[in-house]
Amino acid sequence: MDADPDLFKAIGDATRRTILDELIDRDGQTLFEICGRLTMKHGLASSRQAISQHLAVLEQAGLVHTRRQGRYKFHHIDTSPLRSIVERWPIDREAPNP
Template identity: 60%
Template sequence: MADVYDALAAPARRAILDVLADRDDQTLFEIVARLMAEHDLGLTRQAVSQHLAVLEDAGLVSARRRGRSKLHTLDTGPLREIARRWPDKDTP
């Protein structure tokens, strides 16, 4: 669980998750372009790749190959686990 919190600590990684929440199955190139256009983050491909690796290690992003492309997909499972661990006391 600590890995999830560490992964969410960086604003750039949260922005990457926002980009993937809008649309799954994006390549590194698409993510970098959308970070620049939508979040005004001018990160290099290498920096985004390193952030994606942290998110993958935390289980928040999965990647699969399609031909020569690597597609990244958001996985909200670890976030649901956090919500289950600390349920909202106001909800019956």
């Protein structure tokens, strides 16, 4: 029961959800890119360390994968862990397949 508490913890924070939105908009950003765009587009004045810790939580939940390249670290979103949510509590489909 409850195999992945990290997943629910990850999406439980509003800032982390905004980070996921940002990675949906542009995948493969670095930490500084995410910081800048969160400040500009979303008005979030979060520090670099805060965002870094958020990304670590997202990575531990499997929602973000990282790729190192020189002194840059690119972050890629992976939404597949979310599948377990709708598999655990199936959504009654009201919109039938056309």
